[in-house]
Amino acid sequence: MKKSLIITQQDVIDNISLKEVVDTVDRTYRWYGEGKIIMPSKITLNMDTLGLPNWLNSMPAYVKPLDMVGIKFVGGFKDNKENGLPYIMGQILLNNPVTGRLRALLDGNLITNMRTGAQSPVFAKYLACKSDILTIIGAGVQGTYTALCMLELFDFKEIRVSDLSIEVCQNFVKEVSNKTSASVIAYDSNKDAVKDADIIVTATTANIPLVYREWVKPGAFISCIGSYQELDEELILKADKRYVDHMGQNLHRGEFYNCFKKGSLTEKDIVGEIGDVICGKVAGREGSDEIIVASPIGMGCLDIAVGAVLYNRILKDHNEEVLEFDIISSENNLIAVN
Numbered sequence: 001m002k003k004s005l006i007i008t009q010q011d012v013i014d015n016i017s018l019k020e021v022v023d024t025v026d027r028t029y030r031w032y033g034e035g036k037i038i039m040p041s042k043i044t045l046n047m048d049t050l051g052l053p054n055w056l057n058s059m060p061a062y063v064k065p066l067d068m069v070g071i072k073f074v075g076g077f078k079d080n081k082e083n084g085l086p087y088i089m090g091q092i093l094l095n096n097p098v099t100g101r102l103r104a105l106l107d108g109n110l111i112t113n114m115r116t117g118a119q120s121p122v123f124a125k126y127l128a129c130k131s132d133i134l135t136i137i138g139a140g141v142q143g144t145y146t147a148l149c150m151l152e153l154f155d156f157k158e159i160r161v162s163d164l165s166i167e168v169c170q171n172f173v174k175e176v177s178n179k180t181s182a183s184v185i186a187y188d189s190n191k192d193a194v195k196d197a198d199i200i201v202t203a204t205t206a207n208i209p210l211v212y213r214e215w216v217k218p219g220a221f222i223s224c225i226g227s228y229q230e231l232d233e234e235l236i237l238k239a240d241k242r243y244v245d246h247m248g249q250n251l252h253r254g255e256f257y258n259c260f261k262k263g264s265l266t267e268k269d270i271v272g273e274i275g276d277v278i279c280g281k282v283a284g285r286e287g288s289d290e291i292i293v294a295s296p297i298g299m300g301c302l303d304i305a306v307g308a309v310l311y312n313r314i315l316k317d318h319n320e321e322v323l324e325f326d327i328i329s330s331e332n333n334l335i336a337v338n
């Protein structure tokens with residue numbers, strides 16, 4: 001009987017590239033649009049009412065084309081940075097969809113960062129108009145991975161970044177400059193950073209307006225990946241089109257949540273989900289002047305799909321260095337299939 005695998009962060013680094021993650025996210029959105037994935041809305045466990053400013057999401061999904069079911073358990077831990085840990089911490093379990101047998105326990109941090117970084121480029125592939133200037137607001141982990149994944153799809157002339165922390169901005173400039181010949185420039189004003197930008201991504205932990213309607217040029221594509229509201233409400237409400245990754249989840253969380261709660265937006269004001277755009281079920285961009293705002297709040301099926309690609313690769317090249325464990329006691333091992 002095959003044992004379950006432990007897939008560490010180093011295994012992730014060694015076995016999948018950002019390009020493959022971007023492609024996997026693209027394919028997975030399409031499969032979701034085609035009805036080949038089952039994925040309920042994530043459940044959020046907020047610990048703040050009992051004194052911890054932290055949250056954890058349970059994100060199950062069945063990805064039929066990859067023959068994989070699983071769940072990611074991931075959260076944001078506010079004081080982690082001070083303790084030398086990342087803000088986002090998570091694990092993924094992958095199971096056989098026929099037997100339920102555990103196939104693998106995976107580090108979820110790096111997979112989260114890579115697939116989160118891949119979301120905005122894939123949205124931009126289908127919804128952006130031009131790609132000369134990219135602006136990232138929030139130069140932390142997700143902002144940096146977003147810029148790196150963008151480079152897998154676009155050839156920018158200029159990449160701009162802005163963040164509350166100058167040090168974080170400098171790290172971003174160093175990291176991203178190493179991977180592109182485009183000029184990578186740190187700004188200390190969001191207004192200057194978004195001027196004339198074709199693609200804007202907000203990737204902060206903020207819950208305040210960081211970008212205003214009058215700062216943004218016609219034709220801009222704006223993707224908000226922070227967990228709270230990062231755009232001024234007027235920019236959300238006056239955008240020509242709004243898209244999400246998963247409608248149900250966006251009613252509970254993310255960029256449009258406050259507007260839904262207040263009633264200034266309803267489901268009808270969202271053109272659709274990106275999977276439906278990719279499949280041609282709903283319209284994408286229809287004019288070069290349209291300002292489009294998207295909220296990819298994050299789908300568990302992306303983590304399961306990336307995990308499945310990794311699992312299959314590691315299984316294929318299985319060597320002594322892969323950690324294995326047997327989670328079912330030997331007496332109860334009635335099912336001996338993969």
Ligand SMILES: NC(=O)c1ccc[n+]([C@@H]2O[C@H](COP(=O)([O-])OP(=O)(O)OC[C@H]3O[C@@H](n4cnc5c(N)ncnc54)[C@H](O)[C@@H]3O)[C@@H](O)[C@H]2O)c1
Pocket residue numbers: 076081087088112116137138139140141142143162163164165168203204205206208210224225226227228296297298299
């Ligand atoms: N959409 C998704 O799928 C998804 C997945 C993972 C994380 N997230 C969210 O992305 C956000 C960023 O996560 P991270 O892991 O990059 O955290 P991080 O702590 O590494 O980076 C956040 C950055 O935001 C900056 N920031 C905070 N307030 C700001 C402000 N007012 N103006 C400018 N910059 C500001 C911080 O200085 C920091 O550099 C979080 O809200 C997280 O929950 C979303």
